[in-house]
Amino acid sequence: GQQLNQSPQSMFIQEGEDVSMNCTSSSIFNTWLWYKQDPGEGPVLLIALYKAGELTSNGRLTAQFGITRKDSFLNISASIPSDVGIYFCAGLLTGNQFYFGTGTSLTVIP
Amino acid sequence: DAMVIQNPRYQVTQFGKPVTLSCSQTLNHNVMYWYQQKSSQAPKLLFHYYDKDFNNEADTPDNFQSRRPNTSFCFLDIRSPGLGDAAMYLCATSRAWDSNQPQHFGDGTRLSIL
Numbered sequence: 001g002q003q004l005n006q007s008p009q010s011m012f013i014q015e016g017e018d019v020s021m022n023c024t025s026s027s028i029f030n031t032w033l034w035y036k037q038d039p040g041e042g043p044v045l046l047i048a049l050y051k052a053g054e055l056t057s058n059g060r061l062t063a064q065f066g067i068t069r070k071d072s073f074l075n076i077s078a079s080i081p082s083d084v085g086i087y088f089c090a091g092l093l094t095g096n097q098f099y100f101g102t103g104t105s106l107t108v109i110p
Numbered sequence: 111d112a113m114v115i116q117n118p119r120y121q122v123t124q125f126g127k128p129v130t131l132s133c134s135q136t137l138n139h140n141v142m143y144w145y146q147q148k149s150s151q152a153p154k155l156l157f158h159y160y161d162k163d164f165n166n167e168a169d170t171p172d173n174f175q176s177r178r179p180n181t182s183f184c185f186l187d188i189r190s191p192g193l194g195d196a197a198m199y200l201c202a203t204s205r206a207w208d209s210n211q212p213q214h215f216g217d218g219t220r221l222s223i224l
């Protein structure tokens with residue numbers, strides 16, 4: 001199957017700091033998605049990206065669909081304690097083939 | 111309001127005792143998926159239904175079965191759970207097979223095996 005590598009694997013940051021994480025693949029994707037998963041809960045969709053170069057914001061979150069269609073990044077500005085969780089990227093190929101990234105665990109220190 | 115609903119949230123069963131997990135959706139989506147997620151790992155797709163068509167992933171054990179009696183409901187049956195089947199099981203839906211639309215997840219059922 002397709003391999004989506006996320007980095008960093010984990011992050012420990014102070015409240016108020018900005019966060020940046022990315023997702024890379026050797027394959028081209030048609031859609032990039034970012035999900036957040038809280039402990040004991042299911043993944044919740046944060047941002048969906050449908051076009052190469054697209055930059056989309058959702059509150060303090062901003063994500064971009066890479067020009068090469070092989071990568072995407074997610075930025076969180078002014079982090080707060082409730083940003084804690086695991087962030088997964090996901091890539092979508094035609095035929096709704098859906099691949100998760102390896103996840104980035106975020107810890108925010110108050 | 112929750113749109114993909116999984117019951118129960120926590121399930122405990124005995125080694126070898128069949129167990130069924132359920133998922134319902136109010137989104138009227140054509141595709142329903144079942145994932146297994148173990149601690150600190152990404153969800154792993156077990157199978158999906160596109161309407162009534164069942165699609166099994168190649169590496170899904172035979173121990174795992176699924177039923178979709180109608181658009182709204184989908185069940186995961188584990189015939190003889192082993193200790194290695196303890197995990198979070200996630201149900202997801204998406205609108206159509208070729209729509210490039212995101213999957214929407216339920217809150218999962220955490221399965222423990224005694």
